[in-house]
Amino acid sequence: MNLSELLFWRNPIFIRYCRAKLRPVSLISWSLIVLILTGFVFTLVYLLPQRSDVMTREEAARLTIIPLFIIQCFILMFKGSFSVASGITREGMEGVLDYQRLTPMSSFGKIIGYLFGLPVLDYVLFLLTLPFLIFTVVVGNVSLDILFRLYSVFFTSVLLYHMTGFMAGMVVSKRFLAGFISQTLMIGLYFILPSFSRLGYVFFEYLTVRPVVYYELSQLLPEEFERYVKLDTVNFFNLNFSVVSFSIVIQALLFFVFFMIVLRKWKQDSHHLLGKHFSVITYAGIIIALMGSMLPLINNGRIFPSQSARRFFEVDPTSYISPNEALLIPGLFGIVTLLLAIVIIGQMTPSFDKQMKGQRRVHKLNENRVDPGDDESTSIFHTIAIIGIAVISWNVFIGYLFESRWYEGWVLSKYSWIGTVLSLGLPILIYQMLLEFGGRRLAFISLLLGWLLPLFVGVLMMIATDSLVNAGTYILMLSGFAFPYFSVEAALTVNDTFVVNFPEAKKAFMHVAIIYATLFPLLFMKWRQHHVELNKKKKEVL
Amino acid sequence: MLRDNCLMVIKLYQNTMETESLAIQISDLRVDYEDFTAVKELNLSVGKGEIFGLVGPNGAGKTSTFKVLATLMEPTYGEVSIGGIDILENPSQARKIFGYMQDLAPVPTDLKVWEFLDLFARAYGLDKHAAKRRVDECLEIVNLSDKRTVYCKALSRGMTQRVVLAKSLLHMPQVLLLDEPASGMDTLSRVSLRNTLKALSSKGVTVLISSHILTELSSICTQVGIINEGQILDFGKPSDVVGRLGKSDSSRVIKVLLLKESLPLIEYLNDQALVANVETSEASIQFQFLGSLVQQVELLKSLMLKDFPIHSFEEVEVNIENVVLNLSKPVVSNGGQNSK
Numbered sequence: 001m002n003l004s005e006l007l008f009w010r011n012p013i014f015i016r017y018c019r020a021k022l023r024p025v026s027l028i029s030w031s032l033i034v035l036i037l038t039g040f041v042f043t044l045v046y047l048l049p050q051r052s053d054v055m056t057r058e059e060a061a062r063l064t065i066i067p068l069f070i071i072q073c074f075i076l077m078f079k080g081s082f083s084v085a086s087g088i089t090r091e092g093m094e095g096v097l098d099y100q101r102l103t104p105m106s107s108f109g110k111i112i113g114y115l116f117g118l119p120v121l122d123y124v125l126f127l128l129t130l131p132f133l134i135f136t137v138v139v140g141n142v143s144l145d146i147l148f149r150l151y152s153v154f155f156t157s158v159l160l161y162h163m164t165g166f167m168a169g170m171v172v173s174k175r176f177l178a179g180f181i182s183q184t185l186m187i188g189l190y191f192i193l194p195s196f197s198r199l200g201y202v203f204f205e206y207l208t209v210r211p212v213v214y215y216e217l218s219q220l221l222p223e224e225f226e227r228y229v230k231l232d233t234v235n236f237f238n239l240n241f242s243v244v245s246f247s248i249v250i251q252a253l254l255f256f257v258f259f260m261i262v263l264r265k266w267k268q269d270s271h272h273l274l275g276k277h278f279s280v281i282t283y284a285g286i287i288i289a290l291m292g293s294m295l296p297l298i299n300n301g302r303i304f305p306s307q308s309a310r311r312f313f314e315v316d317p318t319s320y321i322s323p324n325e326a327l328l329i330p331g332l333f334g335i336v337t338l339l340l341a342i343v344i345i346g347q348m349t350p351s352f353d354k355q356m357k358g359q360r361r362v363h364k365l366n367e368n369r370v371d372p373g374d375d376e377s378t379s380i381f382h383t384i385a386i387i388g389i390a391v392i393s394w395n396v397f398i399g400y401l402f403e404s405r406w407y408e409g410w411v412l413s414k415y416s417w418i419g420t421v422l423s424l425g426l427p428i429l430i431y432q433m434l435l436e437f438g439g440r441r442l443a444f445i446s447l448l449l450g451w452l453l454p455l456f457v458g459v460l461m462m463i464a465t466d467s468l469v470n471a472g473t474y475i476l477m478l479s480g481f482a483f484p485y486f487s488v489e490a491a492l493t494v495n496d497t498f499v500v501n502f503p504e505a506k507k508a509f510m511h512v513a514i515i516y517a518t519l520f521p522l523l524f525m526k527w528r529q530h531h532v533e534l535n536k537k538k539k540e541v542l
Numbered sequence: 543m544l545r546d547n548c549l550m551v552i553k554l555y556q557n558t559m560e561t562e563s564l565a566i567q568i569s570d571l572r573v574d575y576e577d578f579t580a581v582k583e584l585n586l587s588v589g590k591g592e593i594f595g596l597v598g599p600n601g602a603g604k605t606s607t608f609k610v611l612a613t614l615m616e617p618t619y620g621e622v623s624i625g626g627i628d629i630l631e632n633p634s635q636a637r638k639i640f641g642y643m644q645d646l647a648p649v650p651t652d653l654k655v656w657e658f659l660d661l662f663a664r665a666y667g668l669d670k671h672a673a674k675r676r677v678d679e680c681l682e683i684v685n686l687s688d689k690r691t692v693y694c695k696a697l698s699r700g701m702t703q704r705v706v707l708a709k710s711l712l713h714m715p716q717v718l719l720l721d722e723p724a725s726g727m728d729t730l731s732r733v734s735l736r737n738t739l740k741a742l743s744s745k746g747v748t749v750l751i752s753s754h755i756l757t758e759l760s761s762i763c764t765q766v767g768i769i770n771e772g773q774i775l776d777f778g779k780p781s782d783v784v785g786r787l788g789k790s791d792s793s794r795v796i797k798v799l800l801l802k803e804s805l806p807l808i809e810y811l812n813d814q815a816l817v818a819n820v821e822t823s824e825a826s827i828q829f830q831f832l833g834s835l836v837q838q839v840e841l842l843k844s845l846m847l848k849d850f851p852i853h854s855f856e857e858v859e860v861n862i863e864n865v866v867l868n869l870s871k872p873v874v875s876n877g878g879q880n881s882k
Binding site: 012013015016019020021091094095096098099100101102103104105268270353356357360361364365 | 570575612613615618634637638642648651652664
């Protein structure tokens, strides 16, 4: 690896984008837009509170950091990610990306070049906002320590989102679609996933700059804002981390996964996003991160939305939780592990053509089988590993929950582990087999008709009228997505104090488990037949 | 000017070529796209300093072969080496010694010509000054020095091809892979390309070049291979291959353009001993003439005298579709095809 490739200002690709993106006309136009808008908003926020005597000059100057920070986020995160995603897709569409693939620069150097080169205009526009920031720091007497912590996480977030854009650009072949997807991913990472923190999934919150912003910026604001500051340290299993360091570590890990994806796509466009072994490691890593950040929230009740809300509004916590909440939290964990498994398995399962390619190769080379780690090999073994991780983690999670004071009076069936194995194992294996012998289209249609449709129909029936609740439960449970939730409902029995919403849930779970268990051997035979045919076909062709 | 360019190329390569044998070697190469097999068990070896022309119609497997050679595509299986380096095992090493130019090669629309070349000169490890010098040299080789500061998007198709050729020469490759490099080029550019390639070849650079027009390559290639449906159908010296395919002094394809359809004309041609493979369409008749030039003139004169509704005559270039029609079976020798 050449050192000059890593020093991005000497990197040929970075220099190329400095030339292309910083041409005078474009630079002057964008600079004017940013300076005028930032100047207007900044001055407005600075002057208005002073004029109405709400704040002192120093306080008003401190307040300006909020709009300034939002503008900076927009420039570097939103616009920057779009620049990266659309830029890399354009290179791919034009065909010039292949030229770069052929240069002897290291893949790392190429990625660095694109990562800093494509959004170079956005970095320059960010620099133009710095005089305003300096004014804020000087007049508002802002601690440089706070500023350092804030901008450390800001830049790791920026890199993460740019890498998200890069990944989208490498995977999606249409320019504007890639830009759109990268921004959708960003919105998902920034607004949708963090909202799950109310259900205990605080891990997602640390993928954003929000916890750090709340914590650090609130120290700059008048005291009445202080109650919004809820986090100073983060508990991960039995360890304590500062908000800043935890955010940086979590973002760096996700950045690493995205980097691996880009690296693989860079080396060969036809590669899967992640190798099979690394897919399992990634899955395990995400599950560990989820559990590590969720388990410490059980005892203080913050994992339950009701208790979290009471704490937020400074209402004394109660000593109990509602049955629905008690079922929701473990059930949702099962659903999340299932969804993550579907995503990971979806990208690592080879298409028919890829499998055929692998078979032809081993036949030609007189080898026994495709290496299990190769893209062309079956993903069944890695799927089983993922199911193992999912089932174990889910059982551990349920065990921790059940031992907590919140579940006093509840009885956990000693056969609950069978429910977790069935409700995760069967849907995931069925999905994998459909993907492998039927291809993505069949798997997608099966998910749509077999899983989503029953979910929607069941929910509608259950809310339509009381008489349809039981029928709705049966239909809803046909969905693989709802299956884990109802396995929890079947395994947990509440004492007489509470009434469970769906009294038929246990029976329905048994029925649907039987349906899945019947379907499984049929699909397994089909899957087996598919591999026999594959074996025959490779010999016919050669 | 062209001679100067060639001398320049020779000078540039004088001290850079390694003494070891340079070659492209492909064994049992197969490339599949879903149900379609683009390349089937292809075997090919090209010696140092050779200009090997791979000729075939669209969809014959030329571009797939080039993409595998250029490390841009993983084959289903097969062994491929360039300059003795196994490109599947060690693609990054191989990339240092070959230059690749793809069919209808693109250029970035937001860069000027020199910026585009400078990017790749630096990417191949040249420092700022060396890169500038090399960019100028390569622009001179392709006769585009005057377009140095023009935006790439403002170039014509032919000029774009030449710029990309210049890019492919920046790192002084030992092997050049040129997939349809002449498409879009005007006559002068084609002549310039031929001379450049000959000069490179004379200094030991191996060139693998593709085209769907046989005659386009026959004048510069030391060897040609005819490829169709992913297999080499014939190979050898261009004159031998062309001769075998019917393009010789005593065999050419004539196209007669008609004012209207004429059955008597078809019958008349079919009766001629030196005429073969008469093909008709609504407004023309095409046939192969096996006689000498004098006999050809006699035949055309007789057609005019017989008052057939003829509009004009033209001699058709032997294109690869004609060639492939003449070769139905692949050449098989000692377990595969080999150019040498």
